[in-house]
Amino acid sequence: RKEVEQDPGPFNVPEGATVAFNCTYSNSASQSFFWYRQDCRKEPKLLMSVYSSGNEDGRFTAQLNRASQYISLLIRDSKLSDSATYLCVRAGGSYIPTFGRGTSLIVHP
Amino acid sequence: EADIYQTPRYLVIGTGKKITLECSQTMGHDKMYWYQQDPGMELHLIHYSYGVNSTEKGDLSSESTVSRIRTEHFPLTLESARPSHTSQYLCASSEYGYNEQFFGPGTRLTVL
Numbered sequence: 001r002k003e004v005e006q007d008p009g010p011f012n013v014p015e016g017a018t019v020a021f022n023c024t025y026s027n028s029a030s031q032s033f034f035w036y037r038q039d040c041r042k043e044p045k046l047l048m049s050v051y052s053s054g055n056e057d058g059r060f061t062a063q064l065n066r067a068s069q070y071i072s073l074l075i076r077d078s079k080l081s082d083s084a085t086y087l088c089v090r091a092g093g094s095y096i097p098t099f100g101r102g103t104s105l106i107v108h109p
Numbered sequence: 110e111a112d113i114y115q116t117p118r119y120l121v122i123g124t125g126k127k128i129t130l131e132c133s134q135t136m137g138h139d140k141m142y143w144y145q146q147d148p149g150m151e152l153h154l155i156h157y158s159y160g161v162n163s164t165e166k167g168d169l170s171s172e173s174t175v176s177r178i179r180t181e182h183f184p185l186t187l188e189s190a191r192p193s194h195t196s197q198y199l200c201a202s203s204e205y206g207y208n209e210q211f212f213g214p215g216t217r218l219t220v221l
Binding site: 034 | 142148150151152154157167197199203208209210211212213214215217
C-alpha cells in the first residue's frame with residue numbers, strides 16, 4: 001500500500017459547486033499534513049497546512065481524521081481558477097515529506 | 110513568493126552529455142530536495158539534504174548525483190544524459206523542524 005493515496009480524478013464540477021477530496025495515509029506516526037496546489041507544468045505551491053482541529057482559509061477547509069488516517073480538503077463556491085491538481089502531503093519529525101499522486105479538479109462554466 | 114531559483118528553466122541536450130542543474134535558495138533553509146516529475150504523474154524524490162555536507166538518495170533510483178557545499182546551493186549532476194532522463198526536475202527547500210516545502214520553478218530537461 002502506498003504511504004499516501006489519493007483519487008486521481010478528474011473531478012469535473014460546475015462553477016459555484018462544493019467539492020471535497022480525501023487523502024489516506026498509512027503511517028500512523030505521521031505528524032504534519034499539507035495540501036499543495038499544482039497548476040499544469042508549474043511547481044507545487046503550499047495551499048494550507050492541516051491541523052488536528054481543522055483549518056479554514058476562505059473557501060477552503062482542511063480536516064484531519066487520525067482515527068481513520070485520512071485528511072480532507074473541501075472547496076466551497078468553486079471558481080474556474082481553482083482548476084488544478086491538489087497534492088496531499090504527510091510528514092513528521094525526521095520524515096521526508098511524502099506526496100500523494102494528486103487529485104485533478106476541473107471547474108467548468 | 111519563495112526565494113528559490115533553478116537554472117536553466119529549459120534544457121535540450123544530446124545523449125552522453127554531462128549536465129548540472131542549479132538550485133539556490135536565499136531563505137537559509139537547512140533541508141533541500143530534488144524531485145523528478147513526468148507530465149501528469151506524481152513527484153518522485155531523488156535526492157535530499159539535511160544541511161551542508163549531508164546528501165541522501167531518495168525513493169526513486171537515479172543516476173544523478175548531488176552536492177551540498179553551501180547551505181544555499183544544491184546542484185544536481187547527470188554525468189551522461191540519456192533520453193530516459195527527459196523529465197521535469199523540481200528543487201525544494203524547507204526549514205529544519207518544519208515540513209512546509211517551497212519549490213523552485215523547475216527545470217524541464219529533454220535529452221535527444
